[in-house]
Amino acid sequence: MKLKKLTLIALLGTAIALPFAADAQPGKGARYGFNADNTRGWSLMTATERTEHQNKMLATKTVDECKAVQDEYRKLMDTRAKEKGVTLGTPKVNACDQMKAQGIIK
Numbered sequence: 001m002k003l004k005k006l007t008l009i010a011l012l013g014t015a016i017a018l019p020f021a022a023d024a025q026p027g028k029g030a031r032y033g034f035n036a037d038n039t040r041g042w043s044l045m046t047a048t049e050r051t052e053h054q055n056k057m058l059a060t061k062t063v064d065e066c067k068a069v070q071d072e073y074r075k076l077m078d079t080r081a082k083e084k085g086v087t088l089g090t091p092k093v094n095a096c097d098q099m100k101a102q103g104i105i106k
Contacts, residue, residue: 032058032104038095040088041077057095062106066096 034054036042045053053073060066081088099105 032095032099032102034095037092038098040074040091041081044077044080044084044086044088057099058104060096060105063096063100066099066105070096 034042034050034057039050039053042050056069056073057066060069077088096105
């Protein structure tokens with residue numbers, strides 16, 4: 001019984017640590033974590049829209065491509081916010097700049 005508990009704990013620990021391991025190796029399959037701190041209009045999107053936006057951002061290869069996707073997305077969120085009577089703040093960090101700093105894009 002103890003062995004099963006230890007195995008389960010080890011598996012859970014690996015599952016929790018695995019996403020962070022990719023972030024620790026920029027340029028080698030690294031992923032960027034999108035969230036409310038770096039994605040304007042996060043609260044106005046569905047989970048599916050968040051995933052689609054993240055995939056578009058991660059598919060970019062350069063800062064210019066990234067910022068183009070970001071600008072298109074921001075326009076959509078600005079329109080949505082206006083329709084809902086919501087004021088959007090500015091993200092604490094810029095995802096494109098952070099992805100470049102991590103070596104995910106050039």
